[in-house]
Amino acid sequence: MIFLFKIGFLEVSWVDVIDIGLVSVLLYQVYKLIRGSIAVNIFLGILALYLVYLIVRAAQMELLTMILGQFMGVGVLAMIILFQPEIRKFLLVIGRGTEFRENIFKTISNWRHEYHDDFDIGQVIEAVKTLKASKTGALMVFSRDTELKFYAQTGDALDAEVNKRLLLSIFNKNSPLHDGAVIIYKGRIRAARCVLPVSENDHLPPNFGLRHRAAVGMSESTDTLVLAVSEETGRLVLARNGKYLRALKLKQIEQKILDYLHNSESGNWEEVHEHEAEASAETPSVKA
Template structure:
C-alpha cells in the first residue's frame, strides 16, 4: 500500500481518500432520497438514540446500556423495515445508473421499444385537452418497460387500445372507473381505477391534492411517467422520479411523453421547460 503521509499514529494512503469520497457520495445520495420526507425525522431519531447509547455505554450505566444495546442489536432490521421505500428508491437509482445504453444491448432495447411507433399519443393529448377544458380529474400512468402487475391488479383490467373516447368515458365523473389511475403499457390501456401510492414529500405545494400526490408518489416508487389533471382547476402536471412539471402546454406534454417512451429524456428533466404558459390563478387552495 502506497503511504502518502502520516498524521500522528495514522497512516494515510490514497485508498483512504477513495474510501472517504465513496462514503461521501453514498451519504449524499441517501440525503437526496430522504430529503423532504418523513424519513428524515426517523433517521435523526435513530441517530440521536445511537448517540445516547454511546454516551450511556461510555458512562458505564450498565442497565440502561443493556436495554439500549438490545434495541441496537436489531437496529439493522428495524432500519430496513422503516426505510423500505427509500431503500427501494436507492436500488432503483443504482439500477438506472448501470444501464447499458451505448453498447450491444442498445439494439435489444430498441427492439423492445418498437411498439411505440404504433402508439398514437395524439389520442391521449386530445383526451387531455378535453379533460382540462371541462376540469375533469384524471390520472394516467405511462410505463415503458414494466407491466406494473401489482398496480394493475388493484384496478379493473381492460387491455384495450388507447382511444380518446375511451379515456373520456373512463374519467367521466359519473363513470364507476373514474376514481383512480389508468395504466398504459405497450400502447395498451392495461387497467383503470388503479390505486397508486401517495407521496409523503413535505415540500409539495399545499394545494396539491391526493391525485397530484399520487402522481408524484407513483413516480417515486416506479420507473414511470405520470400525468395528472386537477378536478378543481384543470391544472396538468407531469411527474417523473419524484419531480414534477406544471404549467406545460399540451405540445410540451406530448414531447415529454414521447421522450420518455423513446428513452430519450434530458439529464436534468425538471429544468428543461421553455415557453411556459401562466398557471391559472386560484382564490383558494385547489384539490387535485
C-alpha cells in the same frame, strides 16, 4: 501498503482516502433521497438514539446500555423496514444509471420500443384537452419498459387500445372506473382504477391534492411518467423521477410524453423550451 501521511498514531493510506470518498458519495446520495421526506426525521431520531447509546456505554451505565443495546442489535433490520421506500428508490436510481443496464439490455429495449409505431399520442392529448376543459379529474401512468403488474392488479384489467372516447368514459365522474389511475403500456390501457403510492415529500405545494401526490409518488417509486388532471382547477401536472412540472401547454406535454416513450429525454427534465411546443404543433397527430 503506501502511506500518505500520519495523524498522531493514525496512518492514512490511499485506500483510506478512496474509502472515505466512496462513503461520502454514498451518504450524499442517501441524503438526496430522503431530503424533504419524513424519513429525515426518522433518520435523525435513530442517530440521536445511537449517540445516547454511545454516551451511556462510555459512562458504564450497564442497565441502560443493555436496554439500548437491544435496539442497536436489531438496528439494521429496523432501518430496512423503516426506510424500505428510500432503499427501493436508491436501488432504482442505481439500476437506471449503470453502464451495465445501458449496454446489456440495449437490444431488449429496442425491441420493446417497437410498439411506438402503433400508439397515437394524439388520442391521449385530445382526451386530456377535454378533461382539462371540463375540470374532470384524471390520472394516467405511462410505462415504457415494465408492465407494472403489481399496480395493475390493484385495479381492473382492460387491455384495450388507447383512444379518446375510452379515456373520457373511464374518467367520467359517473363511471365506476374514474377513481384511480389508468396504466398505459405498449400503446394499450392495461388497467384502470389502479391504486398508486402517495408521495411523502413535505415540500410539495399545499394545494396538491391526493391525485397529484399519487402522481409524484408513482414517479418516485417507478420509472414512469405520470400525468394528473386536477378535478378542481383542471390544472395539468406531469411527474417524473419525483419531480413535477406545472403550467405546461398541451403541445409541451405531448412532447414530454414522446421524449419519454422514445427514451430521448434531456438531462435536465424540468427544463422546458418553447421550441418543444412549436415542434409538436407541426405534427399534431404524432405516433408514439
